[in-house]
Amino acid sequence: MQIRDRALPVASPTLSTLITELGSECQNVTALIYQLQSPHLSARQQAEILAELLAAAIHLNVHCGEDFQTLIAQEMETLPDDDEQE
Numbered sequence: 001m002q003i004r005d006r007a008l009p010v011a012s013p014t015l016s017t018l019i020t021e022l023g024s025e026c027q028n029v030t031a032l033i034y035q036l037q038s039p040h041l042s043a044r045q046q047a048e049i050l051a052e053l054l055a056a057a058i059h060l061n062v063h064c065g066e067d068f069q070t071l072i073a074q075e076m077e078t079l080p081d082d083d084e085q086e
Contacts, residue, residue, distance in 0.1 A: 011078055015071040022063060029056050 008016045032053045036046065 010075050012071055012075055015075055018068055018071065025056060025060055025063065029053065032056065
């Protein structure tokens, strides 16, 4: 499943970029998991995939840190309440 190249409905261009990058990295992780499930991997191939998966996990951990969470919270605060839309 690919992330579409369509604008995200968020006001912050920084948050939009970070969400797009997050989607790309999640796709990378999914691809690595699929590769790891291959029944005919050599020990070397398995080690290479695991190393890439470790790097991706570290990147995701850093990427989804406090600054990213704050940007999401700020974006949520700008949204109208459902009660206000009626």
